[in-house]
Amino acid sequence: MLAYTLNRLLTLIPTLLAASVLIFLFVHLIPGDPASILLGDAATPEDVAELTRALGLDAPLWRQYLLWLGNVLRGDLGTSVFFREPVLAVIGDGAETSLLLAGMTMFWIVLFGVPVGIAAAMRHGSWVDQLASGGAMLFASVPTFWLGLYLILIFAVGLGWFPSSGFPSLTDEGGVLNLRYLVLPSLTLAAPNAALIIRLIRASMLDVAREDHVRTARAKGLHPTRVAIRHIFRNALIAVTAAFGFTFAALVSEAVVTETVFSLPGIGRLVVQSILRRDYPVIQGVILIVVVFYMIVNLLVDLAYARLDPRVSLK
Amino acid sequence: MALLEVENLEISIVTGGRWGRLLPVVRGVSFSVEAGRTLGIVGESGCGKSLTALAIMGLLDGPVVRITGGAVRFDGQDLRALDPGDRRAIMGNRMAMIFQEPMTSLNPVYRVGDQIAEALRQHRRMSARQARDRATELLDLVRIPDPARRVDSFPHQMSGGQRQRVMIAMALACDPGLLISDEPTTALDVTVQKGILDLMRDLQGRTGAAIILISHDLGVIAETCDTVAVMYCGRIIEDTDTPRLFAHMSHPYTRGLLASIPAVDRDTEWLEAIPGRVPPVGAALPGCAFHPRCAFAKGPCRDSTPGPTAIAPGHVVRCHFPQEGGA
Helix, strand or coil: HHHHHHHHEEEHHHHHHHHHHHHHHHHHHHCCHHHHHHHHHCCCCCHHHHHHHCCCCCCEEEEEEEHHHHHHHHHCECCCCCCCHHHHHHHHHHHHHHHHHHHHHHHHHHHHHHHHHHHHHCCCCCCCHHHHHHHHHHHHHHHHHHHHHHHHHHHHHHHCCCCCCCCCCCCCHHHHHHHHHHHHHHHHHHHHHHHHHHHHHHHHHHHHHHCHHHHHHCCCCHHHHHHHHHHHHHHHHHHHHHHHHHHHHHHHHCCCHHHHHHHCHHHHHHHHHHHHHCHHHHHHHHHHHHHHHHHHHHHHHHHHHHCCCCCCCCC | CCCCCEEEEEEEECCCCCCCCCEEEEEEEEEEEECCCEEEEECCCCHHHHHHHHHHCCCCCCCCCCEEEEEEECCCHHHHHEEEEEEEECCCCCEEEECCCCCCCCCCCCHHHHHHHHHHHHHHCCCHHHHHHHHHHHHCCCCCCCHHHHCCHHHHHHHHHHHHHHHHHHHCCCCCEEEEEEECCCCCCCHHHHHHHHHHHHHHHCCCCCCEEECCHHHHHHHCCCEEEEEEEEEEEEEEEHHHHCCCCCCCCHHHHCCCEEEEEEECCCCCCCCCCCCCCCCCCCCCCCCCHHHCCCHHHHHHCCEEEEEEEEECCCCCCCCCCCC
8 A cells, every 4th residue: 555655656746747837838828928917007118028037037938947847846836926925835825725614615515415415315215315305406506606695694794603704824813713714615615515425425325225235234134224324325435435535626726716705815716816917936836736636635535445445456 | 833934925016106006026926934944936037036035035125016915924923014123133133045146245345254244243242253253153164265264355355156155154144044045056157056055955954944945947946945836927836845846747837947958868959948938027918827838728728817726735736737747
């Protein structure tokens, strides 16, 4: 297992190199000039030319790439053109928000999605199933900005239970209690994703329930709940694992709408704003780190497969 | 009193939703098995033999296929009258089943020892340690080599024959009085089949269990069973003890089944087959269900369903014109 993990980590290197070329090219293909955006409408062409030179954007593209790559390999993702801060620090701030938000969202997904999915599969065809499946369909269809706004209206404005926007770091005043800022956004994000997990668990369990070994388990005289959990859900989990992994990865990097509705300083919003600002170093840095993150999640999903299914061997 | 008595069992498929039509697929099936004896149920695919087995076992509780009539008495107790908890206390404990598909009937994610232990922990309240020791003993009993190591194997690490031995070990875990075995050797190589059948007979000698052996193979039945029930289209059409069946086969269908076994001592160019096909499930066929395929069918066969007739003591046939003499 250790050898497999190390091997997989080594294969990340060529993938990352290829990704870095693509990232660099795509970012520089975005029309618009960072210097003129930074300086605003009043800037003279001389000012723009000087800033362009100062930012190193006048060099040929391949030279810029090699310079960037060399710095990245030394752990330096560059300096944000907009914030005038190291890119790593800018991303670090966003990453804290995004990881905590994704973590809390996964908590809700597991808390609500797993039991409801199991109940829907066990009571297949009954009112429980129809309620769960109908509810899942509803929550999967509701746009997140709409749900987010209504949660703010009810629980922040109306009842005043939770703050409506922003997220101070856990290291700021308030400490762990600052997590309350993430309750409404994480619930907003959890709704459509839990809905998908419910439907996936239900469908996978119904598939497994048709398998012969489930009949063997029932023939042992086991209680139906035990059969459902230990013999159906446990086997269905193999199919659901990948969905958990990729849901988590997507939550970290793609929660743009929710982050915008709740004014959260997360990764998703950082990318979008950096693109609008033509902040090349930040865009490149974020995308690169998200690529690495996806690859690590992918690896963890594979390791989880091997834990869950003894037929899978890691070679 | 027989250990298991099945009386007038009727199993139906519910078509078109919960309040839909009931389509009987097994009708008027009655038989009994005594402790230490083996009953064979033989017939083509789709004749209802597996459904009958599942019904006795208590595994037909789904919304689509269910028991719609008759009684199943085990040790004098009507199983249909028991509540689900009491029913489960019998399943896997006093009554156990071996399934046809050894490759898929074990859960791929658990070690075989744990799967055997599960029934012991359920019915005997054994500790994990005790159950594991007993599972190792059972693997030894079904002649799996190196049981102390194999108890930790996963199903995919075993061959089909070994998996079927594990299934048998699992079924025997709680010393059941009745063992239902649905085509236990069909999915296995011929050489392995013999070993499994010998093992079952040997274990029966030790435990005195009653066995119901379901097969489409008259050869297997002849070798292992004391009595035989031949099923066709959801009914038992011939029922007697094994020596008498092979000496005085009376139903044309039973004779057809026997004729379709290729003989090694005859130079056969063509495999004998029963002409025609099994009628579709629930087909409303007037008269005898076998008459469209029967070489001896006459007028009454098309009009009325033959009732059970005892043509000799302990030999019942459902046929208007039972055939005389040896097969």
